Amino acid sequence: MRTYFQCLPCFAKQAVNALPMIDEAAREDVMRDVMRALAEIDFATSPPQMAKIIFDIIKKRCGNRDFYAEAKKKSNAYVLESIDSFREMIDTSSDPFETALRLAIAGNVIDFGAKHDFSDHHIHDNIDSVLNAEIPKKQIEALRSAIDEAANILYLGDNAGEIVFDTLFIEQFPKGKTTFAVRGAPVINDVLMEDAEAVGMIKLVPVIDNGADVPGTVLSECSESFKKTFAKADLVISKGQGNYETLNDMEKHIFFLLKIKCDVVARDSGYPLNSFVVMPPKNGEAGGEK
């Protein structure tokens, strides 16, 4: 997906939201540098690629710290606190796969990029909404079959906190064929290996990092070993807007699970703003190497 003019205020807002986490003395320079970068933006690239440029500016000005580290720990801990009740919700439901899937999409609300007003309340509001959301049965069944039939599933993680719901969903998959991917370096609140460790994902499935620090999946930025795993996968499950924005034009057997968080992605995808989406592959077929 390309970047739209409407993304510019959102990039500026992402930078503003990061300001409290950096030295006060550096903030004005950061904002001026971000505005200069936005003036030179390449609209043909995807929004997460521009977000990476913005966070590079911020990191450079503040000693390359992972300034969302604390926030990510809190998000993980916050969702982990309720994991037993979520697991019970899944186990006692009439369709544990579907309930776990819906919860995994609800978890996508934990996003410090597109959503600027994250608070603890959102996740519980979203869980109520997602459990009752209209997600076409056909799309849920298509994903269920794809997971059953796939030989190599690559599951692309998105944000801290959300990854706890991903563990619950992956528990529903047939064993031994799923790999979970995290980002290769800090960017916003995107998942890293340490998050996969903190929430127990590493005990469930193999976890790899993609070698990049884009809040999405831009293959040209990723490590060779990640690219191999990606190519080998005959099913990719992509969580969140960042992965959608960077992969939606690709010929590949990808299901996108996300909440539509902005008008731009709503228009681009054709799904309504705030809807919870299980988006099947465009062409239905175009698997990985078998």
Added chain:
Amino acid sequence: MRTYFQCLPCFAKQAVNALPMIDEAAREDVMRDVMRALAEIDFATSPPQMAKIIFDIIKKRCGNRDFYAEAKKKSNAYVLESIDSFREMIDTSSDPFETALRLAIAGNVIDFGAKHDFSDHHIHDNIDSVLNAEIPKKQIEALRSAIDEAANILYLGDNAGEIVFDTLFIEQFPKGKTTFAVRGAPVINDVLMEDAEAVGMIKLVPVIDNGADVPGTVLSECSESFKKTFAKADLVISKGQGNYETLNDMEKHIFFLLKIKCDVVARDSGYPLNSFVVMPPKNGEAGGEK
């Protein structure tokens, strides 16, 4: 009021909102120029001064048109359509001055600057809200007394549409001492002389223009004759955020009537977001020349 970092995304959004009104071919250049201007922003100046710079960029790229002309006409016509029912609402209320005051503040919702999602519905929602809003009796009475006691009232208009409510409020003032001010040239949907003519303000009180095209009142940008009228006024009634942002630090007997539309003004003023405000002068005293 100074400009805050939080204003930058809002400026970018104002530019994006203006895009549908300018040639498609010019849009990318406009956005890049706006971002460049934001990179060089003087944070010591008020937000409306920066908004003027942004709209100058847009106007320069699109032949200096008043690109909100149609929208302003529609806003005026839309409120005028219901003027009889609003006047009846005022006349049949237990306190016509207070009701007209509340409606004048409700009208402040018609703003294509701070509010990006204006639609017809907002005004009626706001009227219900403002009629029931908690506005301290003491502040309403302070304004009533100030109007009764003043010799020269200068009423600073804000936006098209809103100006219709200003006529209804000014009808409640003692006759012969009020002057209404409009902007000197087009900027966003701010009122011009043609709006004062369209809604009948010119039949009610003398109307002057301030000689400037800032969406606020920056005296150094205004004409000499406006500055004289301003200096002579022993009471200024200032409508809207733009006038607040440019005049709130001034030693002058000014009452600010506005809806608080953004976090920045909420924090700066101490009033909650979305509240309807009658803000008395800081020091209580500092009138004009008598």
